Amino acid sequence: MTVEALDTHTSSLESIGELAQSLGEPENYFAGKDWSELILPNEVLCFLRSKQTEEDGWGAISTNSKRYDQHRRFVLLIALEGAGQVGVETSLWNLAPSEALVMFPHQAHYYAELADRFSWLFVTFDLPLAFWPEIQELRDSPRHLSEELLAKLDRFLKVWKEANGPQGALESSRILGEILLELASGERLQSLGQESDLVRKIRERVEANLKEDLSVKALADYLGVSGSYLREQFREGAGVSLGHFVRSVRLMQATRLLRDSSLSVREVAEQSGFGSFTAFSRAFGQVYGTSPSVYRKSVAGSPETVPGAPSSIES
Template identity: 35%
Template structure:
């Protein structure tokens, strides 16, 4: 009898394993396997918490915009997360992943005392998380256990790669498997990450506003080729995207900081208040000052001091 000494509790597990093993082939050369490139793992993981609702928008420099992924898991207290043009009500049991270069801030907190877990990370294979864009997910008990183990490994400063492996497994549970032919390497992958490369370069040069010529030179391609690839990948022209990033950042600073309009213009790469006001009015139909007043009347969060 197979595995007669196995505990009764494990008998079914061993039986299923045996059934699966019987389906395996018997190769002539068992020492010759099939090599696969190891998949990239999340890197530079940072885990932290916020216990006060006022800390959610810290640092108070307008709506957050950066190159990292942000996994948000509320454990106590509720609030609304504004991501790009979408709003998401988060509470214990409901999580969200903010992708790189998504503008985001927090509002409508249920109370001042909260406990929210944040896991931020860099991920070369980040395009596989696109299905999570602007989509909340349910935090199961099993996921909570995995997060607890992740925090334990991270706190112990494990050098064996366990936090990265745990996070990769957790993320794989949140995203569907890639469809046949949906390659994450080669030309298809390059098209998907062109926006990330552009955004990385714009972020690196802030507060200066790079020209398309400078971006193309940095990315090793002609201006026309960069424009064509970006439009094909993102469905919007590169120039419009660059203007949108600068103006969206200006909106966050107007809404959430007490900086003067002239300071915000300079911080967003405009050479003068006039050029900033003209671009802002063309995009939103009102002046920066009028926008700030409108947001204040609507109760938008504002940085203290």
């Protein structure tokens, strides 16, 4: 070791020694400084969408796909340029530039209307189930991005883009976690799109009567209109077919019951309004890529373990 290196080595030891002398005695020998309360999203992915397509696919957004999308990951959607309407479950939201919307895993969603010129940022990620309550306020609740949050988002994107290893990925995850927490504590936007009277009546009827006959004929009779008129007006107002809407609401109810109740899978099928256990299992598998029983076991742990790729059901 050279004289210069030896001096540096000695200086470092002295500095460490001084710091060690100033530490004092721990108040608790079994509880130290902890980072476990940090929200650290995992498998973070960022991409931009700025064009529409008439076809299904990953490269663009379609407002004419006539379907709900449902994914197993969180989606943070940020409008950078151009406004649009996003339907999430049974709500329709207006999303304007500098506004953000978080979609939780398996929330059915669709794009109802988009400006001719738009630029929307998508940030998708996984998050351990234990941290879901920390950002629960973001469910079905668009938020405005302050200047501070926009600056933090800019920093997050730069770190994420330049990350070539675990350290960069960890830092970008930490910043994203801060963004989510700040969004969750922010003011809710009153940006819910106005439903037509007919769509509202159908939505309320469906949500309150899942075990009843919700066929087009039954709903048309309830409202006193023709079936063809009902189909046309609902698709125009809600962006998806009536049959698809009813099926999606029933599946959303089923996932809640599987997650939060002790009902058997057959009882869940019945309470959700499926005519048979076979029909329920088939519809569930098409969307979630797994059986109701496996899904229930999966959500009892971490959402990252839920099997199945992102999928949708065509109307």
